[in-house]
Amino acid sequence: MKIMFQISLFWLAVAMVHPIVAQTNSQNEPQNYVVLTKKVEQLTPILLSAEALKKEDGAHFGAFKVIICGKNIGDVTDLSKMEPHLEKASKLGVELIACGFSLKKFKVDADKVPEELSTVDNGILYNLQMQKMGYKSLGL
Template structure:
């Protein structure tokens, strides 16, 4: 009798544990990416990479974010430099993010940042926070 009871408990635990693992595998099937860059011209190859990963990943492609920080942060305020990148990022569903810490340090006014870009307080911290959420990260 005890053997049957133990078998039922073991079977029940096995079934519920297996369900939890399957749910995690479904949830983790999206591939999310974040790239931290210091130079606006690097947006071109980064966006090409996002496009290729989107093709490769298919339905598993999740989010793709590009964080711009460093001493050249002022370049994001130049429409001639940014317009084509903003358009391409928007078409790909890529989020462009400006580092507020860099903007403050190098005296870039928030009102000069293109409206399509998000500003975060600290780009490096934001990058680590995304990594903790499982994002694949690259810094250039």
């Protein structure tokens, strides 16, 4: 009986400590973010948010990806709109990504997409895949 009590007490202690250990481990992992947006104009507040999170997270700031998709995807080819965002994203280490599905659907010449942007076949699928990998996600 005494052994059963000790075993029960041991498992109770493990159950109480496990959430604390799990929380501590998650605080030491990099914080990764992905944002899905439909408008180039939204890059300004998105990049400001990335900058604030980079300061807040410090050494735990991981990847920050922004996927641009939707009917306004053609705006990514307009350098007058994109240039300030490209510079800021580069400075912050933010990856800008164009949705290939949107480029095709809205007949945007992929060759005119600035080389600073990468392209994925399907931005929505890519966003979901990043979430499966533990990225914190926001859709605008």
